[in-house]
Amino acid sequence: MKRTTSFFAMILAPALLLSGCGQGRQAPTVRVGVALYDQSDTFISTVTQQLEQLFQEEEQLRGIKINVSLADGRSSQSVQNEQVDRFLDQGYDIICVNIVDRTAAAVIVDKAQGAQVPVIFFNREPVEEDLRRWEGAYYVGSKADRAGILQGQLVLDAWREDPARLDRSGDGVLQYVMLEGEAGHQDTLLRTEYSIQTLTAGGLSSEKLQSATANWQRGQASARMTQWLEQLGGAIEAVFANNDDMALGAIDACLAAGMTAEELPFIVGVDATPPALEAVAAGTLKGTVRNDAAGQARSIVDLSCALLDGQSASSAVTLEDGKYVWLAYTAVTAENLEQFRQAQ
Incomplete structure (x- = not known):
């Protein structure tokens, strides 16, 4: 990827200058586009809620505005492609894609590469060959x-x-x-x-x-x-x-x-x-x-922030084969239920 300078530092500097001048102007905004295969899916809804919460925490930590925009593909790859196009056309800084058709990622990867915008696929794994088309494409999920x-x-x-x-x-x-x-x-x-x-x-x-x-x-x-x-x-x-x-x-x-x-x-x-x-x-x-919804969301946010900071992906998450962040599955029964209910 060509982004070698910390994006957060680039947008934070003018914000600090503005606050010092007492102009009362708003800090710049980082825009994150999240394209979902179907927002009505219970698990995807859970991941999305976690994502929004964690990006809000990063927003407060960094003192900037992070705008997370959700798009529901309604199980249509053509609809989702149009939504990703809009994110890119509107200059979003990073896009996260829960892809409808795992065999159709090449189009999204190529468009993200053309715009030099990192793309993080999650929960629905793209074909490996498509993910490897560009160094700025990653996957977060479980086996x-x-x-x-x-x-x-x-x-x-x-x-x-x-x-x-x-x-x-x-x-x-x-x-x-x-x-x-x-x-x-x-x-x-x-x-x-x-x-x-x-x-x-x-x-x-x-x-x-x-x-x-x-x-x-x-x-x-x-x-x-x-x-x-x-x-x-x-x-x-x-x-x-x-x-x-x-x-x-x-x-x-x-x-x-x-x-x-x-x-x-x-x-x-x-x-x-x-x-x-x-x-x-x-x-x-x-x-x-x-299926670790909180872990997937945390990994997506950590990976996003590292890429926007101009850092390597591996500095924020554990990568396998340079592309994959794998979260572990855990069996849940009545015997160990409480630890998972408390973690919600």
């Missing part, structure tokens, strides 16, 4: 296969502890259904694959009764689960959901069908969103995998 492994381990541990709790049919085989995110999305594929692979590696036989795409959405998951309950009844012993919103949708369907919390299948999700943690506390969600 999707690890989420699948931990989710599978939650079920495997519960089976080993008390097989009868899950094995309602008594056949020694776990009958499950799978609620999947977007078709073809990397998180969908890896979370699905590795959750079941973990069961197999642990010696647990399993049988998939049904699987369907619910696009990360609670309502769609509830509709799917309602259909399966009508078809399969009590044969469903476990529900794997690629995220918490879909897990909560499955719970909604079960409760609407008249089940008590004790009668629900063993349902697990991913993200550890606030509503999901409440469901764990209630005993309807048996476990989830914490």
Whole structure:
């Protein structure tokens, strides 16, 4: 990147001069554009809230104005491309992108490079070749296969502890259904694959009764689960959901069908969103995998400030392969729930 001088220092100097002259003029503004794939997604909303809070703290610390502008792509890559174009055309200083289509990052990277504006992708990982097109492009997120492994381990541990709790049919085989995110999305594929692979590696036989795409959405998951309950009844012993919103949708369907919390299948999700943690506390969600929203937001802000300060990215965050900031997943159950609820 060509930005070698501290951007914060460049804008802060005239602000100090103005205050010294007693003109009462406002300090200059740093503009941060945040392009979201879908702002209604519970996890993305949580990350966004954390981002806004942390940038406000930086604003107070530095004595300048940091303007964070959010744009909702509404699950359309063409809409998101237009939003990124507006950020660049209006001279934004850094852009953060939760990309709609992970295979479409090249266009955004090339435009950011042309404008010499750093771009930080987060939570939805671009194709590696696209990210490597320019040194000013980075990614902050978590490895999707690890989420699948931990989710599978939650079920495997519960089976080993008390097989009868899950094995309602008594056949020694776990009958499950799978609620999947977007078709073809990397998180969908890896979370699905590795959750079941973990069961197999642990010696647990399993049988998939049904699987369907619910696009990360609670309502769609509830509709799917309602259909399966009508078809399969009590044969469903476990529900794997690629995220918490879909897990909560499955719970909604079960409760609407008249089940008590004790009668629900063993349902697990991913993200550890606030509503999901409440469901764990209630005993309807048996476990989830914490996707570190606060950690992602903190890394994005630290990386943004380092780049605007003219510092190397590695001075602010731990980078892997010069491009990636990886946050760890953590399994959440009723036993360790409180530490995560307190961290909200």
